[in-house]
Amino acid sequence: MARMIPVYCAESAPPGEKAVFSALRDVAGAEHWTVLHSLGIAQHERQVEGEADFVIVAPDAGLLVIEVKSHLSVARSSDGAWRLGQDPPTVRGPFQQAQEAMHSIRDYLLSKRVELRDVPILHAVWFTGVRARATLPDSPEWHSWQVLDSSDLPSAVRAVERVMREGAQHLASTIKYFGFGGFGPDQANAERIVATLRPRFEVVMTAGDRRQAREGQLAQFVEEQYRALDSAADNRGVLFTGPAGTGKTFLAAESAQREVAQGRTGRLLCFNRLLGHSLGEKLSDIVGLRVGTLHKEMLRLADMSGPPANADSDFWKRVLPELALEGLAEQSAEEVGDFLIVDEIQDIATDTYLDFLDLLVKGGLRNGRVLMFGDFERQAIYGSDRAREVLRSRAPHLASFRLSENCRNLPRIGYQVNLLGHLAPGFREFRRSDDGIDPTIIKYVRGEDQAAILRKIVGDLRDEGFDLTEIVVLSPLADSSVAASTSDPWLRQVLSPADRSKPIKGRLRYATIHSFKGLDAPAVVVTDLDDSGGPNFDALVYVGLTRATDRLTALVETKTLRRLIGGEA
Structure with a gap:
């Protein structure tokens, strides 16, 4: 299985991209590959901003940019116009799109002084809905090895290897001494290529989902946060810790969006009322995600419009959790989510509150899909000094990931x-x-x-x-x-x-x-x-x-x- 970045394919993606994503993710033989999906190109050679559907970085083989077309019919007119499905005719065809994206990516890597000598940098088009290899005519505008089609999906790894092998041979035959000592990149250079390209596309929205990505403000991750997201993808449950400003809330919100993008439903809860309202506004259009504070969710499940006028500490810490548990027991199974994400866990990790959280996610805190974010050094101004110990006793299998890079403050x-x-x-x-x-x-x-x-x-x-x-x-x-x-x-x-x-x-x-x-x-x-x-x-x-x-x-x-x-x- 290849390393996919990001680890999911959005529900809004075209069917062809979903098919290629699954074909590359779910098969053996590509363990050393990294596949970047929906790579945004800010410095596109032709457009204000472009996008590559897939970029495959394969050690000892090369870099392949793939343009995916999902259309069920493909035709090229005598006047040179492409007719793809029901789309309007266009002179700028898919091979030209792929080539422009490839040149833009290569130029960007070179500007960052990434070593590309003897690295085959190639482009191809994958027609996922038709048998294009058999039906597309020969043309000086593309090579036959640059065409992939629906018949290649069941054997995606072999198909990509074929394109890279024949593409590298073409470059070696036309460029003097190219690949004389073998084709790159080596493993270290492949990782550098991925690290250089990765910040160009992995983005988080201040509001909305991927469909609004180019309409809203973008915020970049740092490499440490990439590793945190990888940890969230690789483990069933994770406890993320770190001091203020290391992006815990930022990551909690992005993790919630990724869970929903994979077809799951669940909750993102926090302790602070203003933070809960802020998160609720930013993620208001995410269907399948309930966002708010722990106490607001308890009040809802207890069928209370608000706390009583005389609410004291005992109400919040004992009475309300008991009422919420009773209300949850009377609700349908739909109240139990596929995942649970909790920010400010240092203020929530008490036995009473954890009893409530345990019933909100399938498998409970011990075996469920649980992501916790907290600062156990200084920010536990509501919780007890034993918060981390209590959490560990209830969820002993949580993997740990510590954040240390300050992303907020100068x-x-x-x-x-x-x-x-x-x-x-x-x-x-x-x-x-x-x-x-x-x-x-x-x-x-x-x-x-x-x-x-x-x-x-x-x-x-x-x-x-x-x-x-x-x-x-x-x-x-x-x-x-x-x-x-x-x-x-x-x-x-x-x-x-x-x-x-x-x-x-x-x-x-x-x-x-x-x-x-x-x-x-x-x-x-x-x-x-x-x-x-x-x-x-x-x-x-x-x-x-x-x-x-x-x-x-x-x-x-x-x-x-x-x-x-x-x-x-």
Whole structure:
């Protein structure tokens, strides 16, 4: 079986692509091949953006670009126009499409200084609905070995090997000394080719599915996250751990989309209400996926429109889970999903909550398709210190994958978090390039009104070009925070609690650190950092500081800052 990237073929893919995908994935003899499906070509030689249906990288054989045509009829007119099924006639035929994609990919690899000497780089067209090898006439525009058809699907590996072998022989006969020492790439160079091409196509949507991929904003993975997705594909259950900013929520959302793309149904649950709402909005059009918070799902299954007015800790931790279990027992089997994905598992891993989660997925936590994402170092501001131990006792067969590369924060923000959050070993690798702007740490005296400082900070950020909607003010305090209680006229006019709605033009959002966990903003101002303010203070500092992607300002009480940095302030 070849290594398929991505590991699934979307439901929306044409039938021919699905057939070729299955033919290459499910047969022996291609164990060393890597097959890239739907390779987006941003630097296409002819179009603004193009796509290669399949790119096969085979060690000691070459690189083959395949254009797939699913049509049940194929004809070439005397005027040179192609007529494929019911599609309008076109002069730009499938062989030209494949050739342009091949040249674009080769040029891109060369621009990245990938060694391609003696590597056959070939193109072909696979007509999956017709016997094209027998019916297409000879033409100077293509070689007979560049044609694959429906008869090749049962023996896909042999068919591809035939194309690569005859294509390499053609190049050797026309290019002096080509392949004189054998055909490449070797295994190491094949891996480099895959690693170079892979970021060109593996994308995640901020909203929608693959059909909207070219209409929305794209976000690239880092190589560590590719390996994480591979781990999710190779194991029945996986626990992904890592500090803030390593892309856990990003991966949880992409994993959910991949599960649904393979025809499964299930849930993506988290702990934080604002994060649950954000994920729900981004994944709202994914049919077969239920997204929300653990407590919202419990309320739904308990047939409750909301919590009682006097809901206390006992209600959330004992009463509601029991009611939800009773409600689940009365529901149909359709409530039990094919998969379960949980973000912020560090805040959810209690025996009571795990009893509930165990019944949401076929096979339960022990044997079901379960993907968990959590930060057990500093972000467990709701859960217990035993969260990981409890989870392991209930799901002992979860494979482990640790994420370490910071994908959210600029490096200088990450290094500041290392210092004030006492992270060991702390953030060391960052995806984003530094812009040379240090985070700002401002001391204040306990009891001092921070409003004037906050107003100046916001003004400076606006002068730098940040819109009010890009700035968020966070605090470990709720009603007594500087943002919630200020009497400053301008601040009172622009400040607005961060709720489920999107940022409003001209408004400056504020929230507690607790409620903003799992989210981020371009510019974050953390106020009221005073270690006399309550429990889990160090964890709150860590969570608050890591919310900023580009600009971080922290207002820290003088004695607290001295303690955090471990010296005189």
